[in-house]
Amino acid sequence: MGLVVQKYGGSSVADAEGIKRVAKRIVDAKKNGHQVVVVVSAMGDTTDELIDLAEQVSPMPAGREFDMLLTAGERISMALLAMAIKNLGHEAQSFTGSQAGVITDSVHNKARIIDVTPGRIRTALDEGNIAIVAGFQGVSADSKDITTLGRGGSDTTAVALAAALDAEVCEIYTDVDGVFTADPRVVKKAKKIDWINSEDMLELAASGSKVLLHRCVEYARRYNIPIHVRSSFSGLPGTWVSNENPQGDEPVEHAIISGVAHDVSEAKITVVGVPDKPGEAAAIFRAIADAEINIDMIVQNVSAASTGLTDISFTLPKAEGHKAIDALEKAKGTIGFESLRYDDQIGKISLVGAGMKTNPGVTASFFQALSDAGVNIELISTSEIRISVVTRQDDVNEAVRAVHTAFGLDSDSGDEAVVYGGTGR
Amino acid sequence: MGLVVQKYGGSSVADAEGIKRVAKRIVDAKKNGHQVVVVVSAMGDTTDELIDLAEQVSPMPAGREFDMLLTAGERISMALLAMAIKNLGHEAQSFTGSQAGVITDSVHNKARIIDVTPGRIRTALDEGNIAIVAGFQGVSADSKDITTLGRGGSDTTAVALAAALDAEVCEIYTDVDGVFTADPRVVKKAKKIDWINSEDMLELAASGSKVLLHRCVEYARRYNIPIHVRSSFSGLPGTWVSNENPQGDEPVEHAIISGVAHDVSEAKITVVGVPDKPGEAAAIFRAIADAEINIDMIVQNVSAASTGLTDISFTLPKAEGHKAIDALEKAKGTIGFESLRYDDQIGKISLVGAGMKTNPGVTASFFQALSDAGVNIELISTSEIRISVVTRQDDVNEAVRAVHTAFGLDSDSGDEAVVYGGTGR
Numbered sequence: 001m002g003l004v005v006q007k008y009g010g011s012s013v014a015d016a017e018g019i020k021r022v023a024k025r026i027v028d029a030k031k032n033g034h035q036v037v038v039v040v041s042a043m044g045d046t047t048d049e050l051i052d053l054a055e056q057v058s059p060m061p062a063g064r065e066f067d068m069l070l071t072a073g074e075r076i077s078m079a080l081l082a083m084a085i086k087n088l089g090h091e092a093q094s095f096t097g098s099q100a101g102v103i104t105d106s107v108h109n110k111a112r113i114i115d116v117t118p119g120r121i122r123t124a125l126d127e128g129n130i131a132i133v134a135g136f137q138g139v140s141a142d143s144k145d146i147t148t149l150g151r152g153g154s155d156t157t158a159v160a161l162a163a164a165l166d167a168e169v170c171e172i173y174t175d176v177d178g179v180f181t182a183d184p185r186v187v188k189k190a191k192k193i194d195w196i197n198s199e200d201m202l203e204l205a206a207s208g209s210k211v212l213l214h215r216c217v218e219y220a221r222r223y224n225i226p227i228h229v230r231s232s233f234s235g236l237p238g239t240w241v242s243n244e245n246p247q248g249d250e251p252v253e254h255a256i257i258s259g260v261a262h263d264v265s266e267a268k269i270t271v272v273g274v275p276d277k278p279g280e281a282a283a284i285f286r287a288i289a290d291a292e293i294n295i296d297m298i299v300q301n302v303s304a305a306s307t308g309l310t311d312i313s314f315t316l317p318k319a320e321g322h323k324a325i326d327a328l329e330k331a332k333g334t335i336g337f338e339s340l341r342y343d344d345q346i347g348k349i350s351l352v353g354a355g356m357k358t359n360p361g362v363t364a365s366f367f368q369a370l371s372d373a374g375v376n377i378e379l380i381s382t383s384e385i386r387i388s389v390v391t392r393q394d395d396v397n398e399a400v401r402a403v404h405t406a407f408g409l410d411s412d413s414g415d416e417a418v419v420y421g422g423t424g425r
Numbered sequence: 426m427g428l429v430v431q432k433y434g435g436s437s438v439a440d441a442e443g444i445k446r447v448a449k450r451i452v453d454a455k456k457n458g459h460q461v462v463v464v465v466s467a468m469g470d471t472t473d474e475l476i477d478l479a480e481q482v483s484p485m486p487a488g489r490e491f492d493m494l495l496t497a498g499e500r501i502s503m504a505l506l507a508m509a510i511k512n513l514g515h516e517a518q519s520f521t522g523s524q525a526g527v528i529t530d531s532v533h534n535k536a537r538i539i540d541v542t543p544g545r546i547r548t549a550l551d552e553g554n555i556a557i558v559a560g561f562q563g564v565s566a567d568s569k570d571i572t573t574l575g576r577g578g579s580d581t582t583a584v585a586l587a588a589a590l591d592a593e594v595c596e597i598y599t600d601v602d603g604v605f606t607a608d609p610r611v612v613k614k615a616k617k618i619d620w621i622n623s624e625d626m627l628e629l630a631a632s633g634s635k636v637l638l639h640r641c642v643e644y645a646r647r648y649n650i651p652i653h654v655r656s657s658f659s660g661l662p663g664t665w666v667s668n669e670n671p672q673g674d675e676p677v678e679h680a681i682i683s684g685v686a687h688d689v690s691e692a693k694i695t696v697v698g699v700p701d702k703p704g705e706a707a708a709i710f711r712a713i714a715d716a717e718i719n720i721d722m723i724v725q726n727v728s729a730a731s732t733g734l735t736d737i738s739f740t741l742p743k744a745e746g747h748k749a750i751d752a753l754e755k756a757k758g759t760i761g762f763e764s765l766r767y768d769d770q771i772g773k774i775s776l777v778g779a780g781m782k783t784n785p786g787v788t789a790s791f792f793q794a795l796s797d798a799g800v801n802i803e804l805i806s807t808s809e810i811r812i813s814v815v816t817r818q819d820d821v822n823e824a825v826r827a828v829h830t831a832f833g834l835d836s837d838s839g840d841e842a843v844v845y846g847g848t849g850r
Contacts, residue, residue: 016478016481016482019482020482023482050501053441053501053505054504054505054508056441057441057444057445057448057505057506057508057509057512058508058509058511058512059512060512061508062507062508062511064518065504065505065507065508065511065517065518065519066504066508068500068503068504068507068519069500069501069504069505069508071500072497072498072500072501072504073497075493075494075496075497075500076475076478076494076497078493079479079490079491079493079494079497080478080479080482080490080494081482082487082490082493083479083482083483083486083487083490083491083494084482084483086483086487086490087482087483087484087485092490093489093490094490094493099569120569144524144545
């Protein structure tokens with residue numbers, strides 16, 4: 001039996017009862033002969049409460065101090081979890097990100113892990129302890145200041161520790177039973193996926209699936225760490241995410257659809273009347289990049305020959321919409337375009353699966369399903385293993401259900417997927 | 426203008442408004458040309474809430490994890506305070522005990538400071554920052570684990586940093602205007618003391634005055650750091666505690682009474698029927714010491730010649746009463762005594778002042794005042810600069826007022842002392 005890294009989100013440790021339940025689960029893994037490293041998020045709403053306090057004392061809290069503040073959250077949950085485990089008669093020690101050797105760059109609030117030196121964790125394990133590590137946090141290599149890793153930070157901590165400690169598996173405990181073929185809140189007949197390869201999971205995460213974030217899957221893929229996403233409430237086997245199928249299936253030539261993802265958190269900006277000549281698109285996206293805005297889909301329509309002008313549309317997180325409009329307006333003189341259109345009533349539906357590109361029937365069936373459901377398509381974008389469309393936001397749920405059914409993903413059983421509600425960080 | 430260390434207790438930073446008020450006061454000190462180091466406690470009830478959580482997950486939380494948990498409290502307050510200062514346009518950086526170089530032994534929950542290496546604080550100050558330091562916490566020299574300093578820990582952090590940084594003064598901000606000649610809640614006419622020497626302050630602290638703890642005064646006395654105890658609410662000058670009178674007064678031969686302290690937190694144990702022969706008292710107090718119980722007054726009555734037996738009484742914190750009784754019962758066979766009596770309805774009144782021993786009139790007046798007030802004396806104990814008696818707990822307030830009046834300590838003005846309520850840690 002080897003080393004297991006387990007990660008528990010904030011909803012799993014929301015109160016004393018949750019912490020005690022999680023402690024039992026951890027002790028079970030230890031009793032089964034594993035060395036156990038646990039990464040834990042802050043309890044329930046702690047982070048939101050700390051952010052609220054920060055806003056009360058300062059409208060623009062400084063990054064360094066904001067990180068110092070937020071990391072108090074995991075400090076509380078990890079110490080309590082270690083106490084609860086010791087109360088069950090097993091040895092446990094808690095470690096901050098810094099003590100666990102999570103070394104980051106110096107970008108406060110969204111630091112990147114640049115190294116993991118888990119010497120103290122190794123020692124604690126060798127002495128028979130269960131090691132509890134604060135998720136979401138690290139220490140800057142340059143300034144020795146405390147940093148936080150931003151969204152999905154605790155999952156990334158878990159995968160990074162699993163890689164550094166050469167763990168057998170990184171178990172991500174959450175409030176759902178695993179990764180589903182579609183969001184179970186939208187598609188009642190969504191099925192839990194037993195195994196999905198890392199590339200497909202990356203596309204699902206990029207397309208709006210919220211169970212695992214892109215960043216954590218990418219890290220696991222690079223270091224070849226299998227992830228097991230499962231529920232801390234039900235204890236059932238969940239979804240395995242890995243580079244190789246643990247069942248050892250041979251690759252097949254026909255398309256294997258993994259699931260349908262959707263996303264209603266994006267907006268669309270259309271730059272109208274752009275001169276159709278080299279360098280125009282570059283100028284537009286340079287302005288966007290300089291404002292540090294991440295964009296998603298980009299589509300350029302065919303130029304109308306009579307005017308020599310074209311339209312360029314792209315999607316981006318709604319929260320960044322204002323900043324993007326400002327950046328483009330400022331650069332209007334040098335770029336040269338007629339006007340900007342902003343639309344935050346869009347939704348995106350994506351079909352993800354291996355072998356899609358070499359099976360033209362997939363694309364056709366996808367569009368047919370949307371058409372049959374009366375859903376109008378506004379933008380289209382494809383990759384090797386994904387096809388995405390933008391529609392009206394009101395049409396998204398209906399579109400997801402139609403596509404899910406059309407590709408035979410609906411569950412045969414009458415059972416509906418269970419959703420426990422709430423998400424950790 | 427030199428370096429000032431300021432310490433703010435939990436009641437001063439109980440909420441966002443409190444933090445902003447304290448931030449203004451700190452910035453004022455900076456504007457006056459000082460380098461400023463601030464030691465801060467956890468906000469209001471944070472520590473109690475964390476202790477409550479710990480008790481929910483484990484009836485006997487482990488020391489290491491308990492310290493990890495509690496130190497989250499100062500992490501929150503110090504980060505918020507730094508943000509609030511930056512919001513006023515001044516540079517500030519917060520530091521944990523570990524980052525500030527507060528090195529301790531490895532005794533969790535009541536660690537002792539063994540060294541202070543404030544390199545990062547010096548750098549922050551030299552770069553023009555106000556340095557905010559978490560009180561009450563340090564890092565163990567041996568294990569590198571986080572420790573807490575126990576009761577009065579934040580005051581001790583402040584004095585220790587003041588000593589290590591060679592500060593001009595250590596300002597202890599609290600919710601009262603300073604040290605009074607008696608507890609203003611008991612004696613309405615108690616007067617604020619402008620200056621008191623360290624030895625008298627030590628005796629007052631040991632005798633029940635709660636404004637400053639013995640430990641912090643002792644540290645300041647050893648390193649010759651003047652303490653200025655003052656209110657974070659009123660902003661008035663408070664009480665100076667130092668080895669030398671800042672007004673440069675000459676020492677005088679007559680007794681100078683500093684104040685009257687009282688304490689109702691102790692209990693009395695009487696060991697009845699102890700054989701009056703060498704080694705008996707030693708055996709009793711060895712048993713107590715082995716149980717790690719601190720005792721206060723010890724009195725042995727004259728042996729009754731007819732029996733060859735004597736009684737030994739001592740006082741100790743009520744919280745330790747059970748432990749002491751257990752320890753003595755276990756050692757009964759080897760010590761040899763008839764029985765134990767336990768009494769937790771006692772109170773102690775102490776008169777503190779220089780030159781007392783050489784002025785026999787002081788003791789006489791003290792006993793006379795108690796007698797006039799109808800207060801019965803059960804135990805008596807004296808030192809160079811203090812005389813203490815134990816009475817019934819019900820008589821304590823009346824006794825304190827009587828002594829305060831008898832020694833001319835009552836305020837001439839009709840003003841009553843202001844008490845803001847609440848105490849920090």
